[in-house]
Amino acid sequence: MRKLLPFLASPVLLLGPTVALLVLTIISAAARPGVCGPSVSNVPASLTATTADGVSMRLDRTQLSHAATIARVGAATDGIGRDGVIVALMAALTESRLRMLANTGAYPDSANYPNDGNGSDHDSLGLLQMRPAAGWGSVAELMDPEYQAKAFFGGPDGPNHGSPRGLLDVPGWDSLPKGVAAQSVEVSAYPDRYAAYEPVAETILDALTTPGSAAHATEPGTNLPTAENAVRQPAAGTEVVFPLPSRSWTRTSGFGYRFHPVYGTRLLHAGVDYAAPAGTAVLAAADGVVREVSWNPRSGNLLVLDHQLDDGPVSTAYAHLLDGSLLVSDGDPVTAGQQLASVGATGAATGPHLHFETHPQGFYNPEEPEAWLRTHAAGQLKKAAPAACVTGDPS
Template structure:
């Protein structure tokens, strides 16, 4: 159950929540979307279809042959986001697929509708718009003010469906599903390896030191991705680490924690207890804490949070991480040597 902005209480069924989960998952796997973009997509689908996969047999008789949650009659629109084949969103076959509709709504260079009609990522400065206005910019509805009414419902859905199934945060949740894949934490071609795992000289004091992670130099603001499906157990600012995210995963039956350090506070896009998918945009590269330049400090800790770290670069190679390319080694750019 959830309550709209105007005070109406609505109840969502399993089918509606399944579609919401699809929208959340596709958003998590699409670079640049983040939690704000997923919220906007949920608001749009709630408004357009009540999160139902609607056929439209009046305009497209064949649409009734696909799995659906009912028959709509809004001109020639179809599906969760009420997209129109005639407007270029896709074929009837395409638009009767919930995952396709979610990809099309988010748009961007990887969207099936790029460059037109515009998805959310194709709207200039969409992050600065009111969420309802951003939804309207994609949907181009005759009723532009109706999306805001569903923002509280979308917030409730997003919070509920991204919460861990048992336990939260640092409570030691042992029910983390096996990850579906392992990915490299930065976009291809955006990084240079600037520091490896092991002994070195501290770049501040020049004293002998030990580096427990791998540093990847990248431009300030470069997207950071979760290396695997998992649950966020820490997301916040922590002194020497700067902006730090810790995610716990299950990889090949083993508990593994991944650490992502040195983000600016505003560059952290997840919260404690949030469920994330491999490749989800969780933060942006920064240079906070004890750091000499913009980069990602990545640590991998088998056994979970607080356990000894291993060579994260080698671990990614051993896992055959998607998007892994060879980096060029240069100087180390952070000093987490003796920390934890």
């Protein structure tokens, strides 16, 4: 976030308790209730888009993964919908080019958190260049992309409760031009920059939410089904197996919000953790095809499979895999019970374990995996699946 206009930095702090309560009541009423927003079904390896003033820009998988985080948080936030996600993407494109930036000049410890490089804009941090000094959050919080997205969207359930104000705290934000809405949250000294990124944000969201899009798409439109990517679709199967050998594991953490053991912030644990000795075989839960083999600072070595079961498509994810243990590659077919890799402790992990996720509505829409395993005759526990629109990252 660029230099704040002094008279707009913290308006609610100037109000008395009664007026502040009235303002927050109006803000809460202004938030539009609604169903889930856009559902992320694909994160391309890269994407090229053009700004409103004709500048072509290429975004890589890391940038698009951050965009997917913003879209997932927006989908889980009442009143945001597609338009709100577009506004947030415009802000992140303008402020950081969708990169998670540390700022070692202002906060040397910011380099200790997963980041995509070092910024130097005053004391701003992260995707949306939020400032601890302006009250957006601590360094640890602002180095978490999911926290920044929640803070940007704001509203009654946002982490800042209206000060600084997020998008839902701006009365009538959805009737404003999207660039103006972004500026209403960012409060930049350069308010006209955001509008140029609206077509780029639209292109990104279209690519993220197009079912069946190709993981290697680089241009708008190339994510449509083709003969080349049709062979990557999984064949229908019925058998589901547990992702680790019998009696090799101990359940250590279930699905739901918790304080992350490495980052120390409250995040959604979007799967279930099974501790097992390093090198224990990790098994495919069902017949399918490898959707993605990747690495990121939180999940470490990550493998995602797509399956087609009798009750519909589902993706499964396997995180923290041992370095050098992967036995499959992008696009490979797999069978239920086939060894994929081995248990490790890569990424943000405190010891060797398998973090396992299920996404019945498309990747980046996780549901409680033990309920899914139980339903398909491979699970152990009894917890019911949570409500739709829960989102999170593997850890």
